[in-house]
Amino acid sequence: MDIQKEKNELREMFGDHFEKLYNIPPLAARIIGLLIIDGCKSGLTFEALVATMGASKSSISTNLNLLLKMEKVTYFTICGDRKKYFKAADLSKRLENYLKLLDSEAAIIDRIITYREHTAACPEELCNLENARAYKVHVNEAEKLIANTIKKFQEIETINKNKQ
Numbered sequence: 001m002d003i004q005k006e007k008n009e010l011r012e013m014f015g016d017h018f019e020k021l022y023n024i025p026p027l028a029a030r031i032i033g034l035l036i037i038d039g040c041k042s043g044l045t046f047e048a049l050v051a052t053m054g055a056s057k058s059s060i061s062t063n064l065n066l067l068l069k070m071e072k073v074t075y076f077t078i079c080g081d082r083k084k085y086f087k088a089a090d091l092s093k094r095l096e097n098y099l100k101l102l103d104s105e106a107a108i109i110d111r112i113i114t115y116r117e118h119t120a121a122c123p124e125e126l127c128n129l130e131n132a133r134a135y136k137v138h139v140n141e142a143e144k145l146i147a148n149t150i151k152k153f154q155e156i157e158t159i160n161k162n163k164q
Contacts, residue, residue, distance in 0.1 A: 010037055022070065027055055028063040032072055035088040043076065043085030071097070092153035095146055102143050109136045 014033025019026050034052060038044060044052075050060050064086065067073035071093065075084040088094075109132055116129035 007037055018072075022072065024066065024070070025063060027053065027059055028066050031060070031063055031067060032088055035073060035086060039085075039087045043087045045083045045085060047083075049086065090153070090157050092150045092157055095150050095153065099143060099146050099150065102139055102146065106136065106139050106143070109139060 011030055011033040014036060015026060015030035018024065018029035018032050022029070030053065031049060034049070035044060038052075046057075046060065046064070049064070050057055053060060064073065068075070072089055073086055074089050075086045077084055113129065113132045113136065116125060116132060120126045120129050
């Protein structure tokens, strides 16, 4: 297996995925991919990101600031070293964002169910009510699964941080 080729292809796959998922610029998406692949151990410096991505300092800076604001990336410093080391946010943190979206969606579903229960006057609206109720069950199950997964990831992340 050509490791460098595989690494580059993985970075591109992550980039395409995150670009669509988060609706972010291609460079930002590829930065996350690079940080997942190469930055998980010790992080990557700004200079390493510029060199690896082959983009201008201003482009890297702009996209890193976007990712920091979106909480997709974190950074840390080392005592005596003025550089920032960037890493992808913990997977548990990234999944917490999905949980927030599901919570928001559940609130909307509750409102539409209540609304339809009071206003349904035709077969289509009754169908809409039943679909909303079924979707509510699905969202509740998804929330439970994601919450359990977050808990497992947090346990793993805590163990790994304690090893460092």
